[in-house]
Amino acid sequence: MTLAATIEIRGWCPGALRPMASGDGLIARVKPWCSALTLDQASGLADIAGRLGNGHMDITRRANLQIRGLRELRLTELHRALGRLDLLDPDAETEAARNVMVGPLAGAEGRALASALTGALTADRRLAGRLPAKFGWLVDAAGPLSIVGERADAALCLLPAGVALRVDGQWRGIARRDEAVSVALAMVQAHLEGREFPAPARMDIVPTPGRRRLGAVAAEAFGVAAPFGRLEASQLHGLVALAAKAGASALRLSPWRAVYVDAVIEGAGELGLIEDDEHPLLRVDACPGKPACSSASVDTRRDAQRLLAMGFDGSVHISGCAKGCARSAAADVVLVGNNGRYGVIRNGTTRDLPQRTIDPDDLLAALHG
Ligand code: SF4
Secondary structure, three states, rough: OOOOHHHHOOOOOOOOOOOOEOOOOEEEEOOOOOEEEHHHHHHHHHHHHHHHHOOOOEEEEOOOOEEEEEEEEEEEHHHHHHHHOOOOOOOOOHHHOOEEEEEOOOOOHHHHHHHHHHHHHHHHHHHHHHOOOOEEEEEEEOOOOOOOOOOOOOOEEEOOOOEEEEEEEEEEEEEEEHHHHHHHHEEEEEHOOOOOOOOOOOOOOOOOOOOOOOOEEOOOEEEEHHHHHHHHHHHHHHHHHHHHHHOEEEEEEOOOOOOEEOOOOOOOOHOOOOOOOOOOOEEEEEEEOOOOOOOOOHHHHHHHHHHHHOOOOOEEEEEOOOOOOOOOEEEEEEEEEEOOOEEEEEEOOOOOOEEEEHHHHHHHHHHHO
């Protein structure tokens, strides 16, 4: 398939090997191994984003990093640069199958489990071919920053008694650590084929999900969020410099559009990054909108800032269209762009019917009635 043909396809996620066209050029999604980047890799990605893209990157809800504003003519250069950073898969199928998200505070055992799962997924082409497109996995342990509550088609959670397995939203039991990957793969396969699968050992306690926390969350972990998940190349360069100064070795991405450094850093706020859990911007989700996304007719992020300036203190989702890329959970106020105007939904999602329509110059009306 030619590149021109692949970039027209929808229904899959853009990879580095299958970029997707958007309003500001091509988007290439880079998948860090086990959701972590060495400082050299992070610095290299910032270079690439500034040199080959438009300098904008997005932290995705699957803990990946998207480089925006790329041009088709320079994709070979992009692939060479990613290859030098050990961030390029051998082919697009392997890249698509390697869809494993790992908790930002996962320890060595959790990362080894995630590596084993990733290895199994990429080694067996027949298995990868049987999984639905976008099939997502997550691996973590329990704990206050655990991501086990996040969306994933299948989850593996390290517990003292073994590895708890969740498929299609249901915890199914606990497997032995040395068998967890093969049991999880067999369970997923059986589930997709509608077959019964002998349940592993019963679990008495369901893993408790954690939540995003920022700042110094542990002796060797510091979390920062990027406003709307948008990370500029200059910010990533700055973050790497702060991390190196603090003696860190890695940046770990999370589904909360936040990055965790494995050392306590100082000065991230001066880079325009958010260190405070109560920061008002964290209540607002807004997709890139116009002009970055060709499906948008409204400037979502400008309007999100305007809405916040009006003093609204609830949760807000501003979406350029009904697809709702930035958030799937309900919000107090949801604005959905359509033909240059917004449909307003209270206490719902972009999938609900708008109760009224407003002009972007009349955002105050969205907060009343
Ligand atoms: S929600 Fe619509 S406008 Fe916003 S990024 Fe997704 S496709 Fe584009």
